[in-house]
Amino acid sequence: MTSTCEARKAHAAALQQAEQAPPLTRQQILALLSWEEGQQALLAAADRVRARQVGEAVHLRALVEFSNHCERNCWYCGLRRGNRRLPRYRMSPDEIWEGVRQAAALGYGTCVLQSGEDSWYDAETMAGLVRRIKAQTPMAVTLSVGERPEQDYARWREAGADRYLLKFETSQPALFHRLRPGTHQEHRLACLRALGRLGYQVGSGFMVGLPGQTLEGLAGDLELLRDLPCHMAGIGPFIPHPGTPLGKCPAGSVELTLRCLAVARLLVPRANLAATTATASLHPTGRQRALQAGANVIMPNVTPERYRVNYEIYPGKIAPTGDMAAYRQVVGWLVAECGRSVGAGRGDYGG
Ligand code: 5AD
Numbered sequence: 001m002t003s004t005c006e007a008r009k010a011h012a013a014a015l016q017q018a019e020q021a022p023p024l025t026r027q028q029i030l031a032l033l034s035w036e037e038g039q040q041a042l043l044a045a046a047d048r049v050r051a052r053q054v055g056e057a058v059h060l061r062a063l064v065e066f067s068n069h070c071e072r073n074c075w076y077c078g079l080r081r082g083n084r085r086l087p088r089y090r091m092s093p094d095e096i097w098e099g100v101r102q103a104a105a106l107g108y109g110t111c112v113l114q115s116g117e118d119s120w121y122d123a124e125t126m127a128g129l130v131r132r133i134k135a136q137t138p139m140a141v142t143l144s145v146g147e148r149p150e151q152d153y154a155r156w157r158e159a160g161a162d163r164y165l166l167k168f169e170t171s172q173p174a175l176f177h178r179l180r181p182g183t184h185q186e187h188r189l190a191c192l193r194a195l196g197r198l199g200y201q202v203g204s205g206f207m208v209g210l211p212g213q214t215l216e217g218l219a220g221d222l223e224l225l226r227d228l229p230c231h232m233a234g235i236g237p238f239i240p241h242p243g244t245p246l247g248k249c250p251a252g253s254v255e256l257t258l259r260c261l262a263v264a265r266l267l268v269p270r271a272n273l274a275a276t277t278a279t280a281s282l283h284p285t286g287r288q289r290a291l292q293a294g295a296n297v298i299m300p301n302v303t304p305e306r307y308r309v310n311y312e313i314y315p316g317k318i319a320p321t322g323d324m325a326a327y328r329q330v331v332g333w334l335v336a337e338c339g340r341s342v343g344a345g346r347g348d349y350g351g
């Protein structure tokens with residue numbers, strides 16, 4: 001009884017402080033994450049902060065998953081090179097451009113070019129693509145192609161790339177090194193800082209429910225979001241993929257994911273926060289719930305269907321219905337259903 005009472009008091013104090021005078025302490029973040037009965041109040045507070053700080057617009061980013069080849073072997077991801085069952089594909093620069101062109105014609109203000117870590121696309125191939133998009137459309141270009149040498153990031157920035165997504169995945173060092181063999185957390189964080197210095201709008205994020213993750217670890221993830229250059233973030237539940245070493249582990253909790261998202265909104269109030277596909281894949285109204293818990297971005301998938309089915313990071317990934325134009329309409333309805341409107345223009349950080 002006493003402990004519930006104390007939890008309620010700690011929760012209320014943390015929420016009040018977050019809305020009025022951030023920053024929060026580690027203890028306060030933990031209080032917000034752990035007390036399930038306080039979830040509704042937390043999500044409502046995040047929704048108010050979202051409305052005050054970034055308004056009612058939901059920004060749409062057209063996502064092109066242009067290659068599912070990956071040189072890494074992350075334990076959680078279906079694209080890992082050890083997953084021999086996955087048919088692999090690469091879209092040519094012309095095919096990528098065609099998808100982007102169609103998305104621009106539908107009014108998308110941003111395209112996101114995403115792939116596994118695939119050095120087949122060398123620095124100049126990517127730079128050429130970015131130049132083409134910037135010359136022929138008004139779109140913001142977001143790249144998400146993993147860890148690359150700083151000079152590649154610089155070259156793409158010179159070519160006109162605006163934003164870069166690179167999730168740090170987990171702040172827990174031992175977990176990072178176990179789940180991402182052959183990679184180094186310090187290097188990944190150095191990449192994020194380099195991207196910030198180069199003038200990119202930087203996006204990162206993490207997964208919720210990784211085997212071995214602790215609540216303290218999640219609090220650390222949220223603190224890391226606050227401390228890094230972070231203009232955007234994606235936070236999604238871990239979903240086990242049978243073709244990976246973690247295939248038999250349980251999925252992350254959607255509710256805890258929503259609490260993490262809400263705390264992220266309180267800690268990084270002006271960031272663009274995605275209602276992630278992973279959240280939508282685990283819960284039938286996951287996207288809507290995320291939009292009401294602090295999120296203000298949706299990334300509709302515009303990858304051609306014949307490729308998209310093989311961008312299988314995890315199983316059961318929700319897929320667009322109909323063609324690109326029909327799906328754009330469906331997403332517009334979903335946003336309207338939440339009492340929000342689709343943002344015009346590029347939807348830049350601080351814009
Ligand atoms: N479940 C949920 N998200 C995943 N990702 C990779 N594997 C999984 C999984 N099994 C996310 C990671 C990565 C992005 C490509 O997808 O956060 O950055």
Ligand code: SF4
Pocket residue numbers: 070071072073074077078079080081115116117146
């Ligand atoms: Fe490759 Fe990224 Fe998947 Fe790791 S998470 S295997 S780097 S696509």
